[in-house]
Amino acid sequence: MYRLFRIIQRDTINLLTNSMWIFFSLMFPLLLVAILGFLTEGLYGDYFTSYDYYGVTFMLFSAMYAATFSANSFMEEKIKQANLRIVYSPIRNWFIPFSKVVATFIFTTIFYTIAAVICHLLFHIRFGSENLLQIWLLFIGMNLLFSCIGVLMCCIFKSEGVANQILSILTAALAMLSGFIFPIANLGETFVKISRWLPTAKVAQAVFEMIYDQNTASFFPVFSLLLIGSILILGLSIILFRGEEYV
Template sequence: MYELRKMVELDLLNLIKNPMWVAYATLFPILLVMTLSFLGGSGHVMRPVDYFGITMMLFSALLSSSFSANAFMEERIKLPNMRLIMLPVPVYFIPLSKIVATFIFSVLFYSLDGLVLYGVFQVNFGGPYWPAVWLLLIAVDLFSIVLGILFCTIFKTETTANQVTSLMVQTLALLSGCFFPIYVLGDKLGAVSQYSPVTMVINTLFEVIYDGNFYHYYSALLVILSLSLVGGMLSLRLFKGDDYL
């Protein structure tokens, strides 16, 4: 486990040393919330800043797949990983360390974003229920990270993995009400969007925040964590050392 810990430390350091990813993880969610809240005007039941504070944190968590794909397949990362292949450590340590390091990186910076949104903009994260809200967002973050790694092991390149995951994430976010309430899509698209897992998470988050209703919470959390576990196991199994050659 010492080798795995050192690999995680190195991968985490590589992410933190990338100013683009640090800026993306810290500024992007806050700027999205500020912009969309301004454009959204004022609400009677729910303030736009509260709505977009939740949905944009969810959207940002979904975009964490880009962090993991970059940490896994970026050209400047591949050379050190090629050397690791020659060491007497399990080859699956490579994707596993990327998952763990990216998870630590994203949770750290997204938590800072959440503190800013709460402290400066008074975004409603559920009051006494905020740990449950944050736990579900973190679970989505983990799933997205695993998805980025899984697609890297399937497509073998960071570019293709990012293109596929970005298309999936943006389509699901658009059709699930991240950028506007679902009812504006009309009845037919609104009905279709109910089958989206992102819609399920959004509805569950607002049920917890505004009603203290946990009826769907545990099933949603279980589904996301189960998908993360399955995706992670597939990633570790599918990865071959010659993927870097």
């Protein structure tokens, strides 16, 4: 386990020392909330503001981009070359995909949490004072799920470029169908029915219920769904990963 810890430590440091990824993880949610919150300010009320809506949905949308971080940290060319010695060293194959998921999860959790705090301070977004811990757990649960999905895409397609193209389409489609960009009711009843089956939409609904209704009934089933999904996807990634293909 010491070797696994050292690999995770190295992968986490690689992420933490990449200034562009730090900038993106902080500025992406901040700019989205600021721009969309300002443009749609007149469409919402005083109690439930546009900043409240997009503060929640775009933080969840940002968590979905953890998949891109994990894919890049897994198969970016310079990182692949640095990990050649790990592939050929006497360690278990599953250390590599597992480490990428854990490192990405740590990195994105830190900086997305900082971004959420800044959004709260700048735009007075309510994240639910009474149920803040549970809301944060749902957020990081979504973060973990998509950290696993990014690694899985790399294991399936064996290419960072292809994986990121698929992930871009997937995250955009899920964001739209989950009501992250605009209320899904605007698209009609058919899309509303589709949205009800999406785990991303269930997370957003559970968060809004906890903030505005103090209703925590959905927390455990939704959090369990995210956790079980993460475990299954990570397990599949470990099964599909082959060190020789990584090279």
